[in-house]
Amino acid sequence: MLYGALEAGGTKMVCAIGNENGEILEQVKFPTETPETTMPQIFDYFKQKDIKALGIACFGPIDLRKESPTYGSITSTPKKGWSGYNIVNAAKEALGIPIGFDTDVNGSLLGEVTWGCAKGLSDALYLTIGTGVGGGVMSNGKLLHGMLHPEVGHIRLPLVKGDPGKSVCPYHDNCLEGLAAGPSLKARWGVSADQLVDKKEVWEIESEYIATALMSYALILSPKKIILGGGVMHQEQLFPMIRAKFKELVNGYIITDEMEHLDDYIVPASLNDDQGIMGAIKLAMDACE
Ligand code: ADP
Ligand code: ZN
Numbered sequence: 540m541l542y543g544a545l546e547a548g549g550t551k552m553v554c555a556i557g558n559e560n561g562e563i564l565e566q567v568k569f570p571t572e573t574p575e576t577t578m579p580q581i582f583d584y585f586k587q588k589d590i591k592a593l594g595i596a597c598f599g600p601i602d603l604r605k606e607s608p609t610y611g612s613i614t615s616t617p618k619k620g621w622s623g624y625n626i627v628n629a630a631k632e633a634l635g636i637p638i639g640f641d642t643d644v645n646g647s648l649l650g651e652v653t654w655g656c657a658k659g660l661s662d663a664l665y666l667t668i669g670t671g672v673g674g675g676v677m678s679n680g681k682l683l684h685g686m687l688h689p690e691v692g693h694i695r696l697p698l699v700k701g702d703p704g705k706s707v708c709p710y711h712d713n714c715l716e717g718l719a720a721g722p723s724l725k726a727r728w729g730v731s732a733d734q735l736v737d738k739k740e741v742w743e744i745e746s747e748y749i750a751t752a753l754m755s756y757a758l759i760l761s762p763k764k765i766i767l768g769g770g771v772m773h774q775e776q777l778f779p780m781i782r783a784k785f786k787e788l789v790n791g792y793i794i795t796d797e798m799e800h801l802d803d804y805i806v807p808a809s810l811n812d813d814q815g816i817m818g819a820i821k822l823a824m825d826a827c828e
Pocket of ligand 2: 692693708709710711714715716717
């Protein structure tokens with residue numbers, strides 16, 4: 540059985556054909572321009588394939604409320620042309636097959652929970668630290684939606700001592716995304732994050748922001764694993780720093796096996812940056828049920 544997978548991002552659209560084992564059989568990419576130019580290319584691609592369903596892991600914010608008249612649309616994005624675009628309805632109309640739909644980060648989490656490092660876990664968090672910061676949450680075996688969907692990148696954080704705290708988030712002066720996403724590193728240090736590898740002070744501040752946020756997520760969501768992905772997390776030296784600060788912040792309050800083995804609790808994404816597209820395959824599989 541073949542499934543279509545679309546990882547819809549703000550800069551590129553990744554389209555793939557996969558099977559029920561999460562294997563990606565082929566993949567193409569299109570730049571994200573406007574819906575009118577981009578989506579027909581995507582639908583033409585999928586029309587030529589014998590797929591049973593399509594899963595869409597989409598940039599947001601998006602409307603995931605099944606009962607809503609605007610279910611399936613991208614809501615308040617500043618990305619030109621996309622605000623109000625109903626990607627699910629468009630896909631249904633073009634392809635006439637079941638469409639699975641969730642956030643990009645819930646997609647990545649679903650990939651990891653189905654085929655990756657969180658396989659079989661009922662409760663997990665996936666956090667991406669890239670151009671922005673976003674997170675997918677699974678709780679009691681279900682992807683968390685709620686009122687909208689979690690927006691864990693925008694929680695307010697205390698400023699790290701000595702950091703002037705020039706947030707790049709247009710909405711918040713002290714949120715995690717504003718202080719720790721790739722563009723905030725560039726704003727703070729003047730060069731892009733991948734050129735700062737040897738600067739210890741860069742990663743001291745970065746890991747403190749991330750660890751502080753992880754403490755809140757661990758306390759509120761009680762995930763059994765925390766997976767960190769996205770471009771900035773390619774800086775592997777961050778992992779031991781984040782774990783050490785996290786441990787310090789929790790300060791012995793939570794006593795679980797996970798807390799005893801932080802190497803296995805706070806982990807890198809495990810699917811070679813394919814977690815999002817693999818999650819979209821699973822969204823397609825689930826849409827058939
Ligand atoms: P997106 O979030 O747009 O999907 P990425 O997850 O690749 O894409 O994130 C891009 C951001 O990550 C950029 O701000 C870039 O500077 C940063 N980045 C990419 N690669 C690295 C790296 N190896 N080390 C540190 N930062 C990186
Ligand atoms: Zn913000």
